Amino acid sequence: MTETLARADLLALADGDEERVFAAEVIAFLEEHHPPRTPADASWGTGPEALSLFHETTDEREREESRLAQGWQRTKWDAGFGWIAGPEAYGGRGLRPSFDRLYRAIEGHFAVPDMSPLRIGLGTISPVLVAHGTPYLIEEYAVRLHRGDLVGCQLFSEPEAGSDLAGARTKAVRTAEGWVLNGQKVWTSNGSFADVGLAIVRTDPAVPKHKGLTMFLVPMDTPGVEVRRIRQLTGGSSFAETFLSDVRLDDAQRLGEPGAGWRITNQALAGERRSVGDRSHELNARALGLLKVLAERVRRSDDPLIRDRWARLYVALYSARAQQVRMQATPEDRLTGAERAIDKVVVARTYRDLGALAAELLGPAFAADTGEWGTFAWTKWSLGALGFRIAGGTEEIIKTMLAERVLGLPREPK
Structure with missing residues (x-):
């Protein structure tokens, strides 16, 4: 400076x-x-x-x-700043x-x-390695992630499980040499260039689903690992699907005890939800400023309904920022998980509402590309907002969790 x-x-x-x-x-x-x-x-x-x-x-x-x-x-x-804590x-x-x-x-x-390519490794994988990993796993993966030698990815979501991560069907069978993994994962960020994946798989199908899961570290160059990019609604390819076909791992790649995977998954998800909020607020503030100018350009800045919606977004944006600052100031051991879940829901809703106001202001130009700056580009924003309602746990699942575990409302009928 x-x-x-x-x-x-x-x-x-x-x-x-x-x-x-x-x-x-x-x-x-x-x-x-x-x-x-x-x-x-x-x-x-x-x-x-x-x-x-x-x-x-x-x-x-x-x-x-x-x-x-x-x-x-x-x-x-x-x-000396690569792994401060x-x-x-x-x-x-x-x-x-x-x-x-x-x-x-x-x-x-x-x-x-x-630093987005390293966020999963540093914010999601490393903390659970320190909490649950052996000295070998910490040295081989956590240290190398923080040293910049490795890039990590998550192998959590599956095509038939959605946000019900405990419904994972990818299985690991124990052998004399270690484990053999078979299954499919989806929505893998960093998948095409990651060095290691944190994978939740089913190791015991005979027990309740939350108790039959185990976590593994999967080197992405292991024979049997195949990664294919996914083309999104927006035309981009931010994610991939990962196929595991007779992937053989040594038992040393196991994180925690067999059957303890669900507890480790919840800790990993807390880091993911936090990262969604960490990087969102400046982006939202810029979008809010562009919407203000857009309202002026389409001569609707004096419309009381538009002004009311913009003001509500302004309040929501800064309330979300205050929630993020409060959460970051809370020691890790005092966070319950609810704080990060609330942050994720608020951020996803703000994305959605910003896109909805843009659509209202633009009319047909929102869906028809005229080449004018700041118009059709909002379509990508709104399509991306749909994805953020899924990232870090589907919005409906998180709201149900908050209702039942935080507010104490009756459990949803099964």
Whole structure:
């Protein structure tokens, strides 16, 4: 940072003397490597429309983005910022999770590479490895994920199970040499270039479904693993389907005890839901600004109904942001899972409502591409919003969980 005031603002994010010393170290490190980040431009007609909610690019470009993210992660590791809250025995700094949150808050103000390709490995896979993995699994996968050597993916969802992850049919059969996996997974982010997948599979079909699941780490180059990209409604291919055909794994690849997979899955999902909210609020704020200009351009900015809907979105957006900040400030051991579920539902609803207001303002131009900037591009936003109602757990499933487990309402009839 070149301005004293900007540095002071970043230091003000710290809580207490210990965090301020750490924040100063972080700022100096980031200043050495990257310039301050330029805020997203909400000016009408300027630059890319950027109204796709899911990352959509070529396979070659996605691999290049992963390479850049891994390079930056290695730089962070070498400087002591690659695993801030990680165990010191494995190369981490052993600091409280609040230091990791502080680092991410400061890093967000610098023009670092997009770290999305590493988010699953760092935010979903690594925490469950530390909590449930053997020293071998932590050293072989968690350390290498944080060092930037590996990219991770989730092998959870299945074609016939939907958000009912406990209904997984992919099975693992124990043999004298280890395990043999057969089945199909779907909606695999990073699937085409990931090095390792966290897979929930059925190991005991004779017990209730939640008790017959086991978690494995699957090297994606294992014989029998086949990945195929999925073409989406928007025309992009952000996800893949993964086929497991007689995939042989050593028992050392098992995470936790046989049958303990559901408990580990819930911990992993908490990280996924948190990441959905983490990256959404700036995107929503830019979209809200574009809608304001759009209302002016179509001469409906004085329409009381439009003004009311826009104001409601404004309040919803900043309420969601406040919920996210509150959640990030809560120690991990005090989070119940409900906070992240609420955040996911609120974010998905905001996406949907932003798209609905765009459709109201645009009329036929929402569905017919005239080539005008900021019009037809909203179609990709709304189609992507449908996907976010599924990502991290289907909206209906999460609402049912909140109703029954948080509000104490009667259970849904089966």
